[in-house]
Amino acid sequence: xxxxxxxxxxxxxxxxxxxxxxxxxxxxxxxxxxxxxxxxxxxxxxxxxxxxxxxxxxxxxxxxxxxxxxxxxxxxxxxxxxxxxxxxxxxxxxxxxxxxxxxxxxxxxxxxxxxxxxxxxxxxxxxxxxxxxxxxxxxxxxxxxxxxxxxxxxxxxxxxxxxxxxxxxxxxxxxxxxxxxxxxxxxxxxxxxxxxxxxxxxxxxxxxxxxxxxxxxxxxxxxxxxxxxxxxxxxxxxxxxxxxxxxxxxxxxxxxxxxxxxxxxxxxxxxxxxxxxxxxxxxxxxxxxxxxxxxxxxxxxxxxxxxxxxxxxxxxxxx
Numbered sequence: 257x258x259x260x261x262x263x264x265x266x267x268x269x270x271x272x273x274x275x276x277x278x279x280x281x282x283x284x285x286x287x288x289x290x291x292x293x294x295x296x297x298x299x300x301x302x303x304x305x306x307x308x309x310x311x312x313x314x315x316x317x318x319x320x321x322x323x324x325x326x327x328x329x330x331x332x333x334x335x336x337x338x339x340x341x342x343x344x345x346x347x348x349x350x351x352x353x354x355x356x357x358x359x360x361x362x363x364x365x366x367x368x369x370x371x372x373x374x375x376x377x378x379x380x381x382x383x384x385x386x387x388x389x390x391x392x393x394x395x396x397x398x399x400x401x402x403x404x405x406x407x408x409x410x411x412x413x414x415x416x417x418x419x420x421x422x423x424x425x426x427x428x429x430x431x432x433x434x435x436x437x438x439x440x441x442x443x444x445x446x447x448x449x450x451x452x453x454x455x456x457x458x459x460x461x462x463x464x465x466x467x468x469x470x471x472x473x474x475x476x477x478x479x480x481x482x483x484x485x486x487x488x489x490x491x492x493x494x495x496x497x498x499x500x501x502x503x504x505x506x507x508x509x510x511x512x513x514x515x516x517x518x519x520x521x522x523x524x525x526x527x528x529x530x531x532x533x534x535x536x537x538x539x540x541x542x543x544x545x546x547x548x549x550x551x552x553x554x555x556x557x558x559x560x561x562x563x564x565x566x567x568x569x570x571x572x573x574x575x
Contacts, residue, residue, distance in 0.1 A: 258352035260284035261345050262318065262329075264291045265338055265358040265371065269318045270466040271459045273357050273388045278325060280353065287329035288349055289318045292341035306471055308333060313444055313469050320452030321459075338364040342375060346383055353384040360389050390466075403486055406434040406467075407478055407507075408493035409442065411524050412450035417493050418457050420522055425463045432458065433485055434467030437477040444469050474502055475510050482515055489518040496523055 260280050262273065281287055291311040315331035322329050334341035346354065362371040375385045404424065411417055424430050434454065436447045447469045458465045470477040492508055494500040512519045
């Protein structure tokens with residue numbers, strides 16, 4: 257048996273890459289995840305001088321997702337030039353196949369060669385090159401699909417956030433892009449693992465999602481993501497009330513002022529029993545913590561008020 261190489265160019269692998277890997281892993285001697293040190297155009301956003309860190313995190317999250325499905329793999333960050341990085345990966349590991357995860361129109365070099373076609377001409381038939389397309393273009397053509405930008409960090413591990421996303425996707429087809437802006441004192445390794453567990457839970461239910469930690473502050477991260485993705489709405493997940501740095505800094509208000517997209521707030525910390533009790537006692541939807549922009553009860557950009565939120569438990573002073 258020969259190795260299987262997962263090569264991620266400028267993007268983080270999603271459910272299609274996972275499914276392809278699951279199909280092939282048993283026939284491979286080992287699996288290696290590779291990323292060139294380039295600045296992603298989609299999937300994660302770091303400062304230009306952090307290209308190596310961006311690639312490292314891209315690999316780290318993918319390894320964590322594979323681990324959630326019982327696939328052991330190793331990871332490597334290679335040359336910034338895409339063609340050199342791919343060639344080095346093939347020469348080093350001599351795989352039977354490369355799963356090339358990239359956008360449909362990925363190009364490289366001064367002549368802007370088509371990456372997929374170049375790779376097939378260069379390495380086949382000795383090595384099979386299989387393009388695993390990123391679904392950005394597909395999503396933009398689907399009128400039945402809602403693309404939600406999810407903003408979270410410490411609340412990534414909360415079960416009610418997972419359920420909130422699953423509930424949304426059961427009502428209407430969704431694709432989630434989950435960004436985790438940098439939070440002081442929280443290692444990217446921890447964020448990567450929590451993010452991988454959340455994405456794995458969505459994948460198990462057949463829901464498309466991609467996600468990465470990001471280096472900017474939360475508001476800058478959201479602005480950058482809005483510019484790079486086709487976003488229909490935004491869901492910001494925070495810690496409860498006074499524990500939330502993001503609420504103290506009025507992140508939700510800032511985002512609403514910046515965009516005309518619907519913005520929902522998912523607040524952690526209120527047990528489901530308390531919500532049920534409030535409703536049973538005759539409380540309003542707002543009192544119970546239910547209702548938001550995604551079900552028509554919330555506010556949209558520039559409203560100046562915060563929609564009622566669902567909640568879960570968390571312990572910290574950052575998001």
